[in-house]
Amino acid sequence: MYTFARFEQAIREALLATNLISAADIDLGAPKAAGVQADLALPCFRAAKSRGSNPAQVAQELVAALQFAPDSLVAIATISGPYVNFNLNPQAFAKAVLTDIQAGGATYGSSTKGNNRKVIVEYSSPNIAKRMHVGHIRSTIIGQAIANLYQRLGYEVIRDNHLGDYGKQFGVNIAATLRFGKPEGEGEAVLAAIEEQYKRYNLLMKGTVAEDTEYDPDSDAGLDDEARAWSLKLEQGDPQAVEIWQWMVDLTKTANQPNYDRLGVHFDLQHGESFYKDMLAEIISDAGESELAERDGNAIIVKDLPDHRGKKLPTFLIQRSDGGTLYMTRDIATIKYREQTYNPDAMIYIVGQPQELHFRQTFAISKALGYTDAELIHISFGTVFDAKGQPLSTRKGNMIYLETLLDEARNRAKALIEQKMAEGKTQLTAELIDQVAEQVGVGAVMYNDLYQDTKRNITVDWDRMLAFEGNSSPYLQYMHARCCSILRDFGELPTSYDGSLLSHPAETGLLKELARLPQIIDEAAARYAPFVVADWLYATARAFSAFYDACSVLKAETPELRIARGHVVAATAQALRNGLALLSIAAPERM
Numbered sequence: 001m002y003t004f005a006r007f008e009q010a011i012r013e014a015l016l017a018t019n020l021i022s023a024a025d026i027d028l029g030a031p032k033a034a035g036v037q038a039d040l041a042l043p044c045f046r047a048a049k050s051r052g053s054n055p056a057q058v059a060q061e062l063v064a065a066l067q068f069a070p071d072s073l074v075a076i077a078t079i080s081g082p083y084v085n086f087n088l089n090p091q092a093f094a095k096a097v098l099t100d101i102q103a104g105g106a107t108y109g110s111s112t113k114g115n116n117r118k119v120i121v122e123y124s125s126p127n128i129a130k131r132m133h134v135g136h137i138r139s140t141i142i143g144q145a146i147a148n149l150y151q152r153l154g155y156e157v158i159r160d161n162h163l164g165d166y167g168k169q170f171g172v173n174i175a176a177t178l179r180f181g182k183p184e185g186e187g188e189a190v191l192a193a194i195e196e197q198y199k200r201y202n203l204l205m206k207g208t209v210a211e212d213t214e215y216d217p218d219s220d221a222g223l224d225d226e227a228r229a230w231s232l233k234l235e236q237g238d239p240q241a242v243e244i245w246q247w248m249v250d251l252t253k254t255a256n257q258p259n260y261d262r263l264g265v266h267f268d269l270q271h272g273e274s275f276y277k278d279m280l281a282e283i284i285s286d287a288g289e290s291e292l293a294e295r296d297g298n299a300i301i302v303k304d305l306p307d308h309r310g311k312k313l314p315t316f317l318i319q320r321s322d323g324g325t326l327y328m329t330r331d332i333a334t335i336k337y338r339e340q341t342y343n344p345d346a347m348i349y350i351v352g353q354p355q356e357l358h359f360r361q362t363f364a365i366s367k368a369l370g371y372t373d374a375e376l377i378h379i380s381f382g383t384v385f386d387a388k389g390q391p392l393s394t395r396k397g398n399m400i401y402l403e404t405l406l407d408e409a410r411n412r413a414k415a416l417i418e419q420k421m422a423e424g425k426t427q428l429t430a431e432l433i434d435q436v437a438e439q440v441g442v443g444a445v446m447y448n449d450l451y452q453d454t455k456r457n458i459t460v461d462w463d464r465m466l467a468f469e470g471n472s473s474p475y476l477q478y479m480h481a482r483c484c485s486i487l488r489d490f491g492e493l494p495t496s497y498d499g500s501l502l503s504h505p506a507e508t509g510l511l512k513e514l515a516r517l518p519q520i521i522d523e524a525a526a527r528y529a530p531f532v533v534a535d536w537l538y539a540t541a542r543a544f545s546a547f548y549d550a551c552s553v554l555k556a557e558t559p560e561l562r563i564a565r566g567h568v569v570a571a572t573a574q575a576l577r578n579g580l581a582l583l584s585i586a587a588p589e590r591m
């Protein structure tokens with residue numbers, strides 16, 4: 001149990017020991033009245049009701065009867081009208097928090113509350129034969145943070161990258177590859193070349209662009225039929241079709257991998273949509289035979305299905321009139337498969353806002369068919385705008401792709417570091433400059449996706465993202481690096497110290513922030529909200545800055561205080577590192 005929880009428990013025990021209040025009437029929370037300097041408050045309304053007395057009277061009786069030992073985490077209880085307020089004992093608190101952090105190290109803040117319950121977190125999910133666009137980037141970064149949070153809470157987390165590797169477009173891709181050849185290269189460039197060939201084939205199909213290859217197609221309609229034929233062949237497992245498709249799958253995965261590595265992202269599963277193709281017939285027959293669906297020729301239609309709030313959903317298809325399946329059909333199969341294979345407690349999808357209706361429909365039909373009892377959660381996110389306030393779009397030509405984005409961030413970070421070097425503000429070896437530039441640049445990109453409510457739209461504003469002040473990742477990394485620099489000046493920090501020397505308000509203020517990390521992880525996971533962690537990191541960095549301004553560390557008044565403060569700095573570095581790790585952001589030791 002962590003310090004704040006023990007503080008609360010100590011209050012609870014002391015309250016029960018008075019024999020004036022029952023456990024059910026103890027409802028501790030943050031003090032509500034303005035100007036009250038307390039760490040926890042007990043409203044006495046319930047207890048008053050049970051005792052047939054009035055709240056202010058009960059508060060007085062309780063405070064008169066409460067007893068705390070001198071080394072208790074609780075210092076004093078005071079009355080404010082119908083409330084009893086409790087304050088931390090700063091000395092005992094300082095010792096306890098530092099002990100928690102030293103004992104926990106890199107796992108400080110984690111717990112086993114999840115009890116190995118299983119959650120599947122599905123994120124990234126880009127499409128094969130295409131570059132990842134900003135939607136996939138947001139999904140990757142937000143999803144990774146949510147998966148980290150659940151892992152720290154002791155859940156068994158299965159990270160799934162649900163690749164878009166199925167559909168009619170692959171007929172066009174195969175036909176285009178046969179017509180124009182396999183493009184060479186790697187990374188985003190080769191994916192861009194495949195996209196280009198896809199576009200070129202499509203234009204040809206529509207007869208908009210003159211043919212400029214040695215091929216001589218019979219007609220535009222011929223191209224259309226050709227693509228359709230390849231799509232069918234692929235579904236039937238034709239070796240040549242499968243070979244080209246597999247080439248595109250491997251190529252895309254290989255091109256995406258360096259970006260995932262740079263973001264520190266990994267997956268347990270990378271089943272694409274095609275993985276579920278053999279289940280589609282059974283989904284269609286289950287749905288078709290149920291009362292939920294109607295047949296109209298070959299089409300299977302679901303009308304008026306209520307969602308989880310009982311609201312009627314717009315009509316949707318499970319099978320097309322030509323007998324083909326849909327994106328939806330594959331998602332239903334995925335849910336059935338996951339239930340049978342993993343029996344998870346929850347499936348969490350991190351996918352952009354435009355697919356909100358799709359998921360309401362998918363979840364409702366999967367539940368109605370009895371495919372799963374897991375909680376199904378769609379975490380949607382807002383759009384990305386450029387610095388001019390325009391939404392990024394492929395059509396408008398202002399789309400940003402992942403590799404380009406990360407390279408740009410690294411280059412800008414490098415320029416900033418070199419500027420600091422020139423100003424004599426930092427000293428790094430050439431090798432370290434590159435490494436730190438990568439960590440700062442990538443961190444800035446990630447933090448930009450995480451620092452506010454995911455539903456809000458975000459802007460790619462380089463100056464704000466890379467600022468060494470304000471709520472940005474470089475600022476947080478810089479505060480961590482400052483802690484490391486102070487610790488280097490200590491050389492060897494003696495392990496034994498007297499935590500009871502730490503009662504300066506700036507010390508207590510910082511330690512209170514450090515003590516909150518376990519609750520922050522709980523709250524962020526419960527709300528699927530990485531910004532809760534970001535807010536905490538920022539508050540902690542500022543509290544550290546206030547502490548450092550108010551309290552000399554290396555030149556403390558006494559040698560004992562110097563060592564105790566050294567331990568505060570070490571604990572701050574550890575907690576910042578743990579918080580940044582939750583967001584998969586690196587914490588360089590020098591900047």
Ligand code: ARG
Nearest residue numbers: 125126127162163164331351
């Ligand atoms: N590949 C899809 C796209 O790019 C996203 C997949 C989201 N996940 C899902 N289970 N449907 O739009």
